[in-house]
Amino acid sequence: SEAYVGIARAYHTQYGYGLASDRAAINAKAQEVARLALARDNENCYAHYVLALTAAHAGDPETAIRASKRAIELNPSFSPGYFSLAVGSIYRGETEAALAAIDAALRLSPNDPQLYVWLALRGSALYLLGNYEEAIAAAEESRGLRWFYTAIRVLAASYAQIGELLPARAAVDELLAAERSERTIAEVICRFKRAADREHYAAGLRKAGLPEA
Numbered sequence: 001s002e003a004y005v006g007i008a009r010a011y012h013t014q015y016g017y018g019l020a021s022d023r024a025a026i027n028a029k030a031q032e033v034a035r036l037a038l039a040r041d042n043e044n045c046y047a048h049y050v051l052a053l054t055a056a057h058a059g060d061p062e063t064a065i066r067a068s069k070r071a072i073e074l075n076p077s078f079s080p081g082y083f084s085l086a087v088g089s090i091y092r093g094e095t096e097a098a099l100a101a102i103d104a105a106l107r108l109s110p111n112d113p114q115l116y117v118w119l120a121l122r123g124s125a126l127y128l129l130g131n132y133e134e135a136i137a138a139a140e141e142s143r144g145l146r147w148f149y150t151a152i153r154v155l156a157a158s159y160a161q162i163g164e165l166l167p168a169r170a171a172v173d174e175l176l177a178a179e180r181s182e183r184t185i186a187e188v189i190c191r192f193k194r195a196a197d198r199e200h201y202a203a204g205l206r207k208a209g210l211p212e213a
Contacts, residue, residue, distance in 0.1 A: 001041035008033035008050045015057065018180030030054045045071040045078050052084035056091055059191060064088030068101075079109035083118055090125055093194030099125040116142045120151035123158070127204070128197055132158040149181040153188055157204030168208035175210065186213040 011030035013019070020026035031054035037047035048071035056064035065088040071081035082105035089098035102122045105112070112118065123138035135158040142151035156171035175181045182188050185205045189198040206212070 001037045001044045001047060004033050004037035004040065005044060005046045005050060008037060008047070008054070012050060012053055015054075024058075027054050027057050031058060043074055045074040045081060048074070049078070049080045049084050052081075052088060056084065056087045057191065059091075061088040061092035061193060065092065077108055079105045079112060080114075082108065083114070083121070086118075086121055086125070090121065090128070091191045091193060093192070093197055095125050095128045095197070099129065116145035116148050116151070119145070120148050120154065123151060123154035127154050127158050127161075128200060132161045147178075149175060149178060152178075153182055153205070153210075156208040156210060157201060160207035161204045165207070172205075172209045184211050184213045 008030045011026050011033060015023050015027040015030060031051060034047055034051040034054060037044055038051065041047065048067040052064040052067035052071065055061070055067065065085060068081050068085035068088055071078055072085065075081070082101045086098040086101035086105065089095070089101055099122065102118055102125065105118055106115075106122070109115075119138050119142035123135045123142065126132075126135035126138060135154050139151040139154040139158065142148060143155070152171050152174050156168050156175065159165070159168035159171065176183055185202050188205060188210075189201050192198045192201065
């Protein structure tokens with residue numbers, strides 16, 4: 001099971017960092033291998049975690065939430081499970097639940113190697129809740145650790161919503177200049193199930209100058 005988890009995580013890393021030419025296909029492959037891991041050990045919390053992430057990014061937040069909760073049930077101190085729960089929840093439109101889950105992950109593992117990703121997701125949840133100043137703070141903290149496109153997207157949308165167009169447009173320039181990044185509004189909003197969330201993100205990014213598609 002552990003070997004399959006390692007393979008699935010490697011595939012999902014290729015997806016998450018834009019290292020594969022066909023991101024949907026590599027994410028599907030990661031999900032398939034995560035299920036192979038679970039077939040060998042259904043109590044492997046990392047296998048449930050990888051399944052959750054791949055499902056969330058495949059447009060299936062229900063499976064993501066279910067798998068994340070199973071991982072947490074198996075190990076209540078498993079911080080990555082709370083992160084994947086946050087991912088599934090934010091895409092499903094349960095933004096407050098997503099924020100609570102990511103805050104739980106941060107409490108459990110405050111110096112986690114993936115901290116910059118977690119903080120970027122926290123910024124995204126805060127943006128959708130309309131807490132733009134807090135979203136900027138989380139995204140800036142993320143960027144201070146390591147560059148990640150989600151944090152830059154949050155900065156673009158949040159700065160635009162508070163009328164700070166210079167830093168908003170600078171963030172858009174960063175996204176467009178990056179080799180592996182979200183470059184259009186369509187890319188950002190496609191996985192959000194709730195129309196209000198898609199419209200909210202689109203509004204901020206449109207003000208910041210990100211292309212529609």
